[in-house]
Amino acid sequence: MGLPEWDGELTSVRHDPETGAWFVIGVHSTRLGPASGGTRAMVYPGVEDAVADARRLAGAMTLKMAAAGLPMGGGKSVIALPAPRAEIDDATWRQILEIHAANLNLLGGNYTTGPDIGTNSADMDALRTLTPHVFGRTTAAGGPGSSAPMTALGVFAAIEAGVAEAGLDGVEGLRVLVQGLGAVGADVARLAAGAGAKLIVADVDPVRRSVVADAHGAEVIGTGEVLTRECDVLVPCATGGLLTPAAAGTVPCTVIAGAANNLLTDDAAAEVLRRRGIVYAPDFVANAGGAIHLVGREVIGWSAEHVADRTRAVGDTLTEVFADARTHGISTVEAAERVAARTLSGGPLR
Numbered sequence: 001m002g003l004p005e006w007d008g009e010l011t012s013v014r015h016d017p018e019t020g021a022w023f024v025i026g027v028h029s030t031r032l033g034p035a036s037g038g039t040r041a042m043v044y045p046g047v048e049d050a051v052a053d054a055r056r057l058a059g060a061m062t063l064k065m066a067a068a069g070l071p072m073g074g075g076k077s078v079i080a081l082p083a084p085r086a087e088i089d090d091a092t093w094r095q096i097l098e099i100h101a102a103n104l105n106l107l108g109g110n111y112t113t114g115p116d117i118g119t120n121s122a123d124m125d126a127l128r129t130l131t132p133h134v135f136g137r138t139t140a141a142g143g144p145g146s147s148a149p150m151t152a153l154g155v156f157a158a159i160e161a162g163v164a165e166a167g168l169d170g171v172e173g174l175r176v177l178v179q180g181l182g183a184v185g186a187d188v189a190r191l192a193a194g195a196g197a198k199l200i201v202a203d204v205d206p207v208r209r210s211v212v213a214d215a216h217g218a219e220v221i222g223t224g225e226v227l228t229r230e231c232d233v234l235v236p237c238a239t240g241g242l243l244t245p246a247a248a249g250t251v252p253c254t255v256i257a258g259a260a261n262n263l264l265t266d267d268a269a270a271e272v273l274r275r276r277g278i279v280y281a282p283d284f285v286a287n288a289g290g291a292i293h294l295v296g297r298e299v300i301g302w303s304a305e306h307v308a309d310r311t312r313a314v315g316d317t318l319t320e321v322f323a324d325a326r327t328h329g330i331s332t333v334e335a336a337e338r339v340a341a342r343t344l345s346g347g348p349l350r
């Protein structure tokens, strides 16, 4: 396999013939502290795609930690599964976790994992019996519990900051379209409905769609309509890569603020959004609540109340980012990268 160049520190790649899984860990940066980022377990077209995803997600974690002022670096694990997670039996999943834990142990604490797509707090409980390098166990197992509620709180703060930047008068009455009604998206939908938004929702999973629609009286649309349905705020909470430059050029909304990591395919998409006057809350700032929760509770020792305060401050960071982007005529992604770069080049943690 010919690997492309990367500005990160280390990529570990392992294949296990017995389970058929590939294990990739990308350690992008330990400049601010040991690297951290979740474990994504899903099916990939090929191992090259898994490596590329781990690396790009690890880079986003470096920016996330730095922009949130957390004393951690960026990393990410990808387990490229031989079949969808739901089709993997318990014994095979256990074997996969054992190999992942062995890989984490080899890194000796330079990288600590946590939950991401395809893994949850219960998986973190199981992993923690095999390695200490794990965040995000359930409260029953002595951990801080799911990162999703804080991620949702931060995303909602990002929505409010984006709405203010767009000159709109609060979330009440706005059409808020939430794509992906999982742990984070369902909670953002709840917060938006509570603030009086007119909810529009989409999910590939019919059960999740109807649970949220029934709870909040939301309008359900097809997943193929997410990029064409007019709304005030688009809230992507599914997987990344939704916004290509072409999609950014046509998406009919005023504000975009969501949880999905690596939502834009590239910087060109950010530039298209800037030119169209769409307020985009960079994902690595908007979705930092989960990292603030895990690192705040498990590394720094913050109380739950302080974690919530720091998470709400995601909105203040974004207000600064939006102003900086406006003043300098740059995309909000570039402005947010400047915030992270200040910390990474020795500036104080926020």
Ligand code: NAI
Pocket (backbone or CB within 6 Å): 116, 117, 118, 147, 148, 151, 179, 180, 181, 182, 183, 184, 185, 202, 203, 204, 205, 208, 223, 237, 238, 239, 240, 259, 260, 261, 287, 288, 290, 291
């Ligand atoms: P989840 O796996 O609980 O939920 C994802 C939801 O998206 C599921 O309901 C799934 O059916 C749906 N979905 C998948 N593909 C879809 C599509 N094409 N169209 C519509 N719906 C689709 O994941 P979770 O934890 O809610 O995370 C959501 C996103 O936020 C992920 O990209 C994750 O990486 C990111 N994120 C999550 C954090 C956390 O604390 N959980 C922290 C930071 C980012």
Ligand code: PHE
Pocket (backbone or CB within 6 Å): 036, 037, 038, 039, 112, 113, 114, 115, 116, 117, 135, 147, 261, 287, 288, 290, 291, 294
């Ligand atoms: N995977 C989540 C994220 O992308 C939560 C997480 C944060 C997991 C930090 C581990 C470490 O932010």
